[in-house]
Amino acid sequence: xxxxxxxxxxxxxxxxxxxxxxxxxxxxxxxxxxxxxxxxxxxxxxxxxxxxxxxxxxxxxxxxxxxxxxxxxxxxxxxxxxxxxxxxxxxxxxxxxxxxxxxxxxxxxxxxxxxxxxxxxxxxxxxxxxxxxxxxxxxxxxxxxxxxxxxxxxxxxxxxxxxxxxxxxxxxxxxxxxxxxxxxxxxxxxxxxxxxxxxxxxxxxxxxxxxxxxxxxxxxxxxxxxxxxxxxxxxxxxxxxxxxxxxxxxxxxxxxxxxxxxxxxxxxxxxxxxxxxxxxxxxxxxxxxxxxxxxxxxxxxxxx
Amino acid sequence: xxxxxxxxxxxxxxxxxxxxxxxxxxxxxxxxxxxxxxxxxxxxxxxxxxxxxxxxxxxxxxxxxxxxxxxxxxxxxxxxxxxxxxxxxxxxxxxxxxxxxxxxxxxxxxxxxxxxxxxxxxxxxxxxxxxxxxxxxxxxxxxxxxxxxxxxxxxxxxxxxxxxxxxxxxxxxxxxxxxxxxxxxxxxxxxxxxxxxxxxxxxxxxxxxxxxxxxxxxxxxxxxxxxxxxxxxxxxxxxxxxxxxxxxxxxxxxxxxxxxxxxxxxxx
Numbered sequence: 001x002x003x004x005x006x007x008x009x010x011x012x013x014x015x016x017x018x019x020x021x022x023x024x025x026x027x028x029x030x031x032x033x034x035x036x037x038x039x040x041x042x043x044x045x046x047x048x049x050x051x052x053x054x055x056x057x058x059x060x061x062x063x064x065x066x067x068x069x070x071x072x073x074x075x076x077x078x079x080x081x082x083x084x085x086x087x088x089x090x091x092x093x094x095x096x097x098x099x100x101x102x103x104x105x106x107x108x109x110x111x112x113x114x115x116x117x118x119x120x121x122x123x124x125x126x127x128x129x130x131x132x133x134x135x136x137x138x139x140x141x142x143x144x145x146x147x148x149x150x151x152x153x154x155x156x157x158x159x160x161x162x163x164x165x166x167x168x169x170x171x172x173x174x175x176x177x178x179x180x181x182x183x184x185x186x187x188x189x190x191x192x193x194x195x196x197x198x199x200x201x202x203x204x205x206x207x208x209x210x211x212x213x214x215x216x217x218x219x220x221x222x223x224x225x226x227x228x229x230x231x232x233x234x235x236x237x238x239x240x241x242x243x244x245x246x247x248x249x250x251x252x253x254x255x256x257x258x259x260x261x262x263x264x265x266x267x268x269x270x271x272x273x274x275x276x277x278x279x280x281x282x283x284x285x286x287x288x289x290x291x292x293x294x295x296x297x298x299x300x301x302x303x304x
Numbered sequence: 305x306x307x308x309x310x311x312x313x314x315x316x317x318x319x320x321x322x323x324x325x326x327x328x329x330x331x332x333x334x335x336x337x338x339x340x341x342x343x344x345x346x347x348x349x350x351x352x353x354x355x356x357x358x359x360x361x362x363x364x365x366x367x368x369x370x371x372x373x374x375x376x377x378x379x380x381x382x383x384x385x386x387x388x389x390x391x392x393x394x395x396x397x398x399x400x401x402x403x404x405x406x407x408x409x410x411x412x413x414x415x416x417x418x419x420x421x422x423x424x425x426x427x428x429x430x431x432x433x434x435x436x437x438x439x440x441x442x443x444x445x446x447x448x449x450x451x452x453x454x455x456x457x458x459x460x461x462x463x464x465x466x467x468x469x470x471x472x473x474x475x476x477x478x479x480x481x482x483x484x485x486x487x488x489x490x491x492x493x494x495x496x497x498x499x500x501x502x503x504x505x506x507x508x509x510x511x512x513x514x515x516x517x518x519x520x521x522x523x524x525x526x527x528x529x530x531x532x533x534x535x536x537x538x539x540x541x542x543x544x545x546x547x548x549x550x551x552x553x554x555x556x557x558x559x560x561x562x563x564x565x566x567x568x569x570x571x572x
Contacts, residue, residue, distance in 0.1 A: 033411055044427050160558035162509045163418070164516035165551060168535050245416040249513055253536075263419060264517060267426035279415070279423045287414045 019299055026291040033287050034280070035088070041276035042087040096277040101269025102262075106277060109262055117251070117258035121243045124181025128239065131182060132189025133232075140197040140224075141216055151194075155187040164249035177254040184246040185239050192235050193228075200227040230297040237290030244282055312560035319557060323370035330363035335524040345544070352546050355534065359524075365550055368526030372508055373557065375442040380503035382446030384496050387453030392492055394454075395461025396484050406458060412451035420448060421510060425519045434525035441520050441527075445507045453499035460495040464488045498565065505561040512554060528554050 057067050090097070096106035135151045163184050170180040200206060206223045214222075247260030255261070259278060266275035322329060331349070332338075342358040344350055352361035394405030412420075421444065428440050464470060465488060473483050508528065514520035515529010516536075523530060531550040534540075541547050 029407075033414070036411065044424075156559050156562055157555060159562065160505070160509075160555045161551075162512040162516065162529075162532070162554070164513045165532060165535065168516070168532075172538050172541070241414065241416050245418040248418045248422055249517060252517055263422055267422045267519060268430075270426060270430065272427060275423050275426055279419045282419050283411075283415050286416060290414060 019295065022298060023291075023295060026295065030284065030287055030291065034091075034284055037280040037283055038088050038091050039084060041280050042084055044272075044276055046083060091277065091280075096281075097271075097273035099262075099266065099269075099271045099274045101265060101271050106271075106274040109274075110259070110278065110281070113258045113262050116256060117244075117247055117260060120178050120181060120250075120256065120258060121240070121247065123178035124246075125185060125239055125243050127179065127182035128185030128243070129189055132186040133193050135186075136190050136194035136197055137220070139194055140201060141220060151190065155190045158183055158187040159191075162249075163246045164253060166246075167250045167253035170250075171254050177250050177256055180250050180254070181243055181246050184250075185243050188242055189235065189239060193232055196228040196231050197224060200224045203227060230300040233293050233297040233300065236293035236296075237286070240289035241286045244286060308563050312563035316557065316560050316564065319369065319553070320373055323366055323373050326363070326366035326370050330360070330366045332360040332363045334364045334367040334526050335359065336363070343540075346546055352549055353544070361546070361549075364526040365531060365553070368528055368531045368550065369553065371438060371521065371525065372511060372528040372554075375438065376445075376504050376507040376511065377500075379442040379446035379449065379507045380500050382443075383449035383503055383507075384453055384500045386447070386450035387457050387499060388489070388492060388496055390450060391454035391457030392461045392489060393484070395458035396465050396480075396488055398462065398465065402458065402462070406455065409451045409454050409458075412448075413455070417510065418513060421445070421514060422517070422519060424448060425514065430519075432522065434522045437520070437522035438525060438527070441511055441514060442507070445510055449503055449507060449510075453496075453503065456495055456499060457492055460492050461488055464491040467491075501561065501565045505558040508554070508558055508561075 054070055056062065057070055062070075094107055096110055098104075099106050099109055102109060135155075139148050139151045163180075166180045166184055167177070169175075170177055201224060203223075206219060206227075209219050209223050244260075247258055248264055249260075250256070251258040251260035252264040259282065263275055263278050263282075265271075266278065331351075336359065338344070338350075338354055338358040338360065340358070341350070341354050342356055344354040344358075346353045350360050350362065352365060354360055355364070390405055390409070394402045424444055425440070428444070429436075432440065470483065470487060473487050478487070511520055511527060512529040512532055515527055516532050518533075520529040521527040528550060532554070534547050535551065537547070
């Protein structure tokens with residue numbers, strides 16, 4: 001059976017091994033990123049101003065014994081090895097610290113808020129991709145300068161507006177925040193995909209297909225999409241990063257209880273451990289998205 | 305397109321000059337209060353009216369433009385220098401050093417930009433004087449914004465290293481440090497210049513975002529970010545359209561920066 005499979009698909013095993021090798025490389029990268037990100041985060045927290053100060057010591061209700069116990073707990077962190085070890089161990093066990101400003105464990109806050117952010121990003125990305133790719137496709141296929149000018153002008157204007165202003169506008173208009181994320185992501189998708197599609201349209205085989213009289217739709221679907229598809233997929237990872245970035249102003253200003261708002265509240269309340277851990281987790285999610293898009297793009301390129 | 309570029313450049317020069325002359329052109333200083341006239345509408349005395357604290361909005365816009373428009377290029381310059389050092393040296397040396405440098409660059413690029421800025425800003429002191437907050441905000445942008453540029457510079461440096469002139473210089477006995485400084489670095493200038501121009505609008509927008517979130521330049525010193533915070537006053541913006549002037553100026557300036565950058569130098 002195995003021999004027959006290899007006879008029919010001689011490249012299948014080689015290709016599978018290649019994809020597996022690439023995937024394992026990405027996995028190593030993901031684990032190292034987590035470890036390095038954790039250590040970097042711990043370093044930032046450890047050396048940030050005010051690390052060795054605890055305002056609870058000023059509480060007049062605490063006895064001298066309680067104050068001494070708090071100091072003992074802090075003294076344990078003076079030892080760097082102990083501090084890093086404990087920090088990483090806590091992360092591995094899913095302990096993301098305690099939010100002093102929100103008075104809750106960060107893990108609980110993260111679990112409550114992650115679905116809100118994921119939903120918002122999912123809808124935002126979907127709409128952003130539909131709008132950006134749709135606009136880019138119409139510009140490239142129609143090849144009419146008024147459409148190009150209008151689309152480029154719109155994209156340039158949207159690129160020039162800070163994400164926070166989008167958020168304020170959507171609060172004012174009482175429009176859904178997902179649309180704000182879509183409008184933030186859209187111009188980036190548009191400009192990259194338009195450039196990619198234009199490049200694909202100038203390739204010799206596409207020019208030949210068009211000169212032979214193939215319909216525009218057929219040229220686009222059969223010749224342009226397979227060429228630019230893998231690169232467009234690689235753009236998916238970048239758009240996830242852009243969307244995550246946009247969640248901070250959008251959620252903070254639209255009062256959405258998501259991860260972006262948590263990061264902002266942690267920043268203002270100087271919940272450093274929570275903030276750094278949230279950032280590390282978001283980075284991991286972005287790296288994972290990049291990995292998936294890279295693997296998909298890679299497998300499609302090999303097939304092409 | 306050339307006309308659009310020329311117009312954009314002229315607009316940027318005009319705005320830059322006006323903001324530099326803020327001391328002479330502004331009818332008041334950015335912190336001066338006209339206590340008898342809070343929330344005043346535009347008049348010949350106050351071209352854009354006054355804010356809640358009775359400060360002249362036009363003066364604050366001029367001073368704020370100066371802060372954002374002068375310091376964003378300074379931050380862009382710092383990040384470009386860092387990118388030249390990290391990316392240029394990594395591309396020139398190649399091998400494991402390049403792999404390690406590019407891996408760190410990738411890690412930086414994986415960090416969502418605003419999350420990184422907010423996290424680092426929170427780690428630094430928050431209650432500081434306006435002058436220190438300006439240094440922290442733009443210094444942070446300059447130090448953290450190198451990654452994208454470093455990747456491009458590394459590729460340019462690698463191709464310059466493998467070029468014939470570098471081979472000839474090496475064969476003639478030119479030392480590595482001299483080869484890098486005298487032959488490779490000048491060839492990186494176009495890539496560095498493009499990255500510098502790309503970084504300016506990115507940093508202006510980042511400062512604006514931080515300002516609206518209350519993590520940027522501290523009051524009473526104005527910047528585009530802090531001026532945009534007035535848009536949070538939803539009850540007023542319907543009746544006071546002049547509150548949008550800082551936003552319109554910001555959009556115009558950032559669009560002009562995008563137009564000034566030649567198309568060939570834009571990323572794919």
